Amino acid sequence: MAFGEIFHTDHPNHVTFQLNDKLAPGAYSYLIIIDGIGLICTCLWRQQKKTSRYLNETIAWYEQHYDLNRRPIKRVGGKGDFSLPDKYVHEGRYYVGEAGGLQDFMWGFGMRYAVTSGVMAAKAVLGECDYESEVRGRLVPLVRASAVNRFLMNRVGNRGFKMVANHWMRDQRKKGDGLVFMRWVYKPGLIRRMLWPVVRLGMLRRKQLADGRMVSRMPFRKALSRDAWEPSARGNEIAEHWNLVRKGGGKTSFSENDA
Known part of the structure; x- marks a missing residue:
């Protein structure tokens, strides 16, 4: 399962691939920026509750390490089968x-x-x-x-x-x-x-x-004990900001049940 956010940015073209078992349980996250449009995505290879927290925390991590000046457009997601x-x-x-x-x-x-x-x-x-x-x-x-x-x-x-x-x-x-x-x-x-x-x-x-x-x-793996954690203050801020974006017309490509 993967969740991502597409956004406007003034950061130069860039690609980053990250292995982080907290932000992307058993998988990876990435940042791609091409001509002013960015995508931050996290992949989950273990079953989770409140999955939107993983995307919010992943965005917070990339914001901490890159000057993105992020302006959200929409959120995307999907499931894979192996x-x-x-x-x-x-x-x-x-x-x-x-x-x-x-x-x-x-x-x-x-x-x-x-x-x-x-x-x-x-x-x-x-x-x-x-x-x-x-x-x-x-x-x-x-x-x-x-x-x-x-x-x-x-x-x-x-x-x-x-x-x-x-x-x-x-x-x-x-x-x-x-x-x-x-x-x-x-x-x-x-x-x-x-x-x-x-x-x-x-x-x-x-x-x-x-x-x-x-x-x-390959079935979806169960969550591990280390997957239980609370969102950071910045992660909560990003979640609240996205709610405002949605009220203003921001779209998602997945249902509430998926997230």
């Missing part, structure tokens, strides 16, 4: 991208999976390849590696996040490219292949979808 299907071709239909479970279990990304699987499906329709074999050979190992990464990340808090971030930054300074470390993280090597049976049994649950497909699905 599962691995038994088959990628079902009753004559080719399932691509997120619909086919081709999504990153660790961070929730999936645009490259969507494009790549879409091209594979098109080639299969033209008789140029076997879609099931192509997906299983080229994409499924990467998705499984991301599921193993998520399994490991679920077992660490801010201390583990800090270790990962510090190692990532050291590797980037040494090699001049932060993507080198990410390629290693997603490489489906021997250790991840050995851990996969444990992850499949320990983190995923079997489920039949409405269209008849069977999948191994």
